[in-house]
Amino acid sequence: MAVRGAARPTKADVARLAKVSTATVSYVLNNVEGQRISPQTRAAVRDAADRLGYRPNLAARNLAVGGSGVVLYIVPRIALGELPMEVGSRLTTALARHGIVLSLQFETDDDRNVIDAVTDLDPAAVTSVFPLTGAALAAVSARGIPQIHLGSAQLRAMGALHLSIGELRIGHLAERGHRRIAFAHSDIDRLRPLGDYWLEGLRIATRARGMPDLEVATFATDGTGAADQVRTLVDDGVTAVCAQSDETAFVVLHGLRQAGLRCPEDLAVMGVDARPLGAVSGPPLTSVGFDARVIVEVSVAAMMAELGYPTEHDPGIEHVATLIQREST
Amino acid sequence: MAVRGAARPTKADVARLAKVSTATVSYVLNNVEGQRISPQTRAAVRDAADRLGYRPNLAARNLAVGGSGVVLYIVPRIALGELPMEVGSRLTTALARHGIVLSLQFETDDDRNVIDAVTDLDPAAVTSVFPLTGAALAAVSARGIPQIHLGSAQLRAMGALHLSIGELRIGHLAERGHRRIAFAHSDIDRLRPLGDYWLEGLRIATRARGMPDLEVATFATDGTGAADQVRTLVDDGVTAVCAQSDETAFVVLHGLRQAGLRCPEDLAVMGVDARPLGAVSGPPLTSVGFDARVIVEVSVAAMMAELGYPTEHDPGIEHVATLIQREST
DNA sequence: CTGTTAGCGCATTCAC
């Protein structure tokens, strides 16, 4: 049990209590390789350390190693479910354990905050879910700061997620007799790559079943023109649409209501993301829910590895996604 | 291994360029009182500093002043619109300008991450929108770390927000002939205080107009039982409901659709928060949008002041809220 | 194997 006095114990205190030198303390606490230290000394140090509730002073450590001890995490502004925030959250605690603090930066139009943060905080690295672009990218690479992002490369590594999701969705729709299916893209540019990623999985699934290729439509986030688009789709003989995300699915649903069409009778709609709001949309939305835990773990592990803190634990990749059947299909 | 850009200039570099001592640099750059420095020297230092693009090394500064340079910001887990995140975001950049980094911590059931962060990062303060509770509170106060939160005290200071919002909503409904109005609470405990806060404002507004007191109903977030509740309300003669938030309003809308009732004919629904999704709900939701900028500014200013970085600029409190009329009323 | 020591960059006394 740590006794909390006024001042935090320093490495010197630990050394004194363990009756060794500060260097030794440093070695055992940092698990420095190439130093052979007797198990008992090691134990003594460890004991003294947590007897005192010792925690290294980050400022001092950073000063000594010449780093800032800060890593930036850029959060996309667009609603992409809770995942990015979840990843950020987990990353925060995972890194804190290593004494480095994660500074979340939310995307803005001008990337100003990112640029400021880069110059003010001098981060050791910049992490993000999507690759940086524009001014932020320029600022970061100008300073030679390593950037780490979780592109579809990692997603692919994640058991070819798009394939299993695609199969899951198309399978569900095919079972219900749908053959002509459309894909609803978001009109947010930034999300395009993600949409394309899902689309690819869907395409492969339809092809495997000898179904006609998917039609593609892009829906405006604010619902503008959705009714007309939906009507066109239905007139073309499309009977179901797979949206790029639940958000986009909501827009399609909106279009259906505006057009006076019924869901799923006239057009079935399916999202992917399983946001809580899907339970109360009109009608409640069928979607596929991710096991956030697994995805987050993979992401965090990848980033930690990239940052030089490899995680020994490689989480299993099974069952990352499950169908959530509601009334829209 | 990426080659970092040119080494950062240090205070010594600036001193050399400005032909003064490092102490002088420190004085002018930190605007130290009680030191009389010639304007020209001052100018020379400033010039040299930004000529070199000098930024102080945070680790070194923190070491010298004995602080960690980290402040925690606890983000409530519940969906409360974008505001808390927005506040966190702004706080991040505002503090970064002062060389302190904000570490966002998301609430969890066990408060484990907060406790860990407190011991690992040794923050100078802990900020949050709501007061801390439970284990997190214990950990923070045990260490005597100052906590700063934005309770309804500040909200009230913010021009009695609940009153103006209440008046705005009731006024809108009254204009449309509604007299019997209900309030829809969220079933999330954590949100209760916020709901009560809004409710109080609504009550005062109805009373002022001699309208009957509001009925209160609590809706489950997942939509369970919403249809019955809505039906009961309508049977009771209620013609409009003010929800605690847009989220809750969506649940009411869901109940209406399930019950086969029309909105706004059978029951008008009004949210507060103006989330983007409101544009594509069924029907699109009337709500009141906050001028996030103002609220965030007030919050951030209050927190900065509390943290010892008073902001000279006291943002005006006018027009923090505007009615967003859509089809649900 | 373990102790000593020299900085890391900055804020802050204290002489000049």
Added chain:
DNA sequence: GTGAATGCGCTAACAG
């Protein structure tokens, strides 16, 4: 007014 000197707590060479 300004410059030199100290020390913050820690890491990493270098001795021993």
